[in-house]
Amino acid sequence: MLRLIKQAFTWWNGQTVSTMIYTRMFGQNVGHDEFGNQYYISKAKNGKIKRWVIYNGYADSSKVPARWHTWLHGVVDEIPAEQKDTNKKWMRSHLPNLTGSDSAYRPSGSLSRRKDNAEKKGNYESWSP
Numbered sequence: 001m002l003r004l005i006k007q008a009f010t011w012w013n014g015q016t017v018s019t020m021i022y023t024r025m026f027g028q029n030v031g032h033d034e035f036g037n038q039y040y041i042s043k044a045k046n047g048k049i050k051r052w053v054i055y056n057g058y059a060d061s062s063k064v065p066a067r068w069h070t071w072l073h074g075v076v077d078e079i080p081a082e083q084k085d086t087n088k089k090w091m092r093s094h095l096p097n098l099t100g101s102d103s104a105y106r107p108s109g110s111l112s113r114r115k116d117n118a119e120k121k122g123n124y125e126s127w128s129p
Helices: 002-009 018-024 066-072 114-120
Strands: 028-032 038-043 049-054
Touching: 018 049, 038 066, 049 066
Parallel strands: none
Antiparallel strands: 028 038, 038 049
């Protein structure tokens, strides 16, 4: 019940009701990635191919791996799930954008590094009128 309410009133949690109806009527599931995102394809009346993704959970485009991204944008026609695993030992696995999370990159001198800020405030006393 909660899932249905989320789909009816939010677009950032998975798919909307209209996307769900369109996907069921015209979409053909072609695969999924390691994040649980589902990828679909359909042919329009004019013969053009339409490709889209249904996100698993919060809709964040940075959760789409590079191989699926190139497929979504029509750079390659081969479906990534069918490609051979060509990962080299120097390649890292895909990570979504971590900005705003506890795992975000915070370089030294960044305002968000609490340790550095605590050390610099040692002798400082703010002015009050």
